[in-house]
Amino acid sequence: MKQIWNEIQPADRYQVALNGLLQDYDQKVISLLYQPLIGPQCYSLYMTLWNEVEINRLWSEDWNHYHLMNFLSMNLSDIYEARLKLEGIGLLKTFIKTSGDIRTFIYELQPPLSPEQFFNDGLLNVFLYRQLGRTHFLRLKNFFSDRAVEPGEYREITRSFQDVYAAKIGPEVLNDTEAQELSRLEKNRRYIGKNSASAIKIENTHFNFDILYAGLRDAVIPLRAITPEVKEAIVKLSFLYDINELEMKQILLSALTPEQEIRVDELRKTARDWYQIEHSEELPRLIDRLQPEIYKSDARDEGKTQEEKLIHYLENTSPRQMLIDFSGGSEPSKADLTAIEDVMFAQQLPPGVMNVLIQYVLFKTDMKLSKSYLEKVASHWARKKLKTVKEAMELAIKEDRQYKQWMNDKENRAATRRKPIRTEKLPDWFEQETINKTAAVAEDGETLEEKRKRLEKIREQYKKG
Incomplete structure (x- = not known):
């Protein structure tokens, strides 16, 4: 097992930074859309780090991880695992600086996706649907949406900037260079404001596009149809539905339009239909597929x-x-x-x-x-x-x-x-371990054949009783 102490220790220092101001609406998004996916421990860690930063500021005070363990009533291993999950889902970036024996972390909280980004993500929305079911999923969609203005009912009469304001010409205009210069920030400072969240990126470590392209040469799909947007969707869908290169080729053929184009929405629908047919109408659940x-x-x-x-x-x-x-x-x-x-x-x-x-x-x-x-x-x-x-x-x-x-x-x-x-x-590892423990106390001078017979006898006796 990897030692947790190699990664983080209670005495290590940390500071919390915000990548732009977080607002009350962000808390609703994290509570209702992200928490079903990341679980209560990750949610508690995110909210605790957020609350350590004062209102309208971007940095917290310096603390050590003893403080975090006591505050959350969590051991260091659980905090570390929750941190990794927050990083994986795009809510946290972690930075580290080592000076001698002292390690200092910066936990930079990232804003969540907007509801529109989340429900059109193609990955997170599918996991949320599978986790909550149709009824609660639709309830959340309605919670984060509202009625739009009907263009046909009203006519826009909004005035433009130049319709309302006029530029005043005079000697003070010469000061515009100084104004621009003073507006620039020093390298180690940033303006406080609201930043947009980045979409979830799946690192392509599992899908071989060379195999896919080789298969497409024999098909009617032109390579120009695989745009960067389509390529990103392919990586995400292959991860979500565990689709290999040959299966993806058939899905692309089904999603191809008469204009020899591939629309991402149609590609997602085709991949979903394929998965449900292959897996008896089931959609994938958000679980750790392999041991962390x-x-x-x-x-x-x-x-x-x-x-x-x-x-x-x-x-x-x-x-x-x-x-x-x-x-x-x-x-x-x-x-x-x-x-x-x-x-x-x-x-x-x-x-x-x-x-x-x-x-x-x-x-x-x-x-x-x-x-x-x-x-x-x-x-x-x-x-x-x-x-x-x-x-x-x-x-x-x-x-x-x-x-x-x-x-x-x-x-x-x-x-x-x-x-x-x-x-x-019994599993092989169970029987072998029992035999190894018995063999470890065998007397010296025993021949290999005698040892083999004795261990076989022990195994038979164990199976019978």
């Missing part, structure tokens, strides 16, 4: 041992993809996906930890994903505040007897007749 970087192991590759390879797999695979791998490539059932999503959101388990839980429960319940058992173990892991794959694996091994008792109690209560005893399977 802060909770991954230090190893950058798969590692050498079987355990390191497994940890790498669990950290770099989504829970949905792991279910697909377990079923040999077939799509998991809607009930299984719903169960996993409900548990992940209710217990706030990272995806890597959820992967360990899924694997453990599947083996414990004869490959049946029991939601009640999943929830019971997940709530225990949430109370233990598990964040890494390694921690989850170690706790599963340590508490296996207790979890087995929970399962037996459940089966005994539900049983109405005697059932045959099943042979319980």
Whole structure:
């Protein structure tokens, strides 16, 4: 696991800066549109940092992170994770300066998107719709919109500047150069005012346009139709709906107009329709697809041992993809996906930890994903505040007897007749860890063949009882 102390420490100093004045209306946007996506901890961090800046100013006083931890009643790891989420959604920029052993951060709060930008973003609005559902989504859209003036009912009679004001010619006009010069700010100062928010940018690290262009050469789509605006939409849609290059080619063909152009709105609609057909009318939910970087192991590759390879797999695979791998490539059932999503959101388990839980429960319940058992173990892991794959694996091994008792109690209560005893399977990492612990206390002088036989006997005895 990456040490949080390498990234941030309680004694580190910080100041809050505002990228332009934030207003009451911005608070409504963040509360009603952003909070369902980022969660209450991120919202609390943003609002706390905002309130540290005095009204009509752009900078706060200097504080340390002890103050922030005490004020929010959050540990440093949770504050750091909330900070990363705010950065990812475009509400925060972070800067750091190191002088010897002293680190100072600047947390520059960014204004939220306007409601019009948000509802036309193509990414955030889809996540919000999936999170809240149709009724509440429409309610919010109506809350942030109002009736427009009907052009046909009224005639504009607004006067222009030159209709009302006249320039006065005289000797004082010669002072205009001095006025312009005095209006310029020094390099280290800025005017206080309201700034516009930047749209969410998806870094293109997953979509290969060379493959797409190669496919388009055989199609009827001219490359000139892939404008910068369309290209940005392709990157965003490929991330949102997990569309590969060959699938995107077919979507572009469907969105092409008779004029050999691609309109972004039509492209979004076509991609959405494609996804709903492929995934039984479901829209994607805003979840962490993979284990967050802060909770991954230090190893950058798969590692050498079987355990390191497994940890790498669990950290770099989504829970949905792991279910697909377990079923040999077939799509998991809607009930299984719903169960996993409900548990992940209710217990706030990272995806890597959820992967360990899924694997453990599947083996414990004869490959049946029991939601009640999943929830019971997940709530225990949430109370233990598990964040890494390694921690989850170690706790599963340590508490296996207790979890087995929970399962037996459940089966005994539900049983109405005697059932045959099943042979319980276990994940490879569980069996290997048990064998490793037993082998570690073996006597010296034991031959490899004797050790192998003894460990095989232990494994068989474990499976039977």
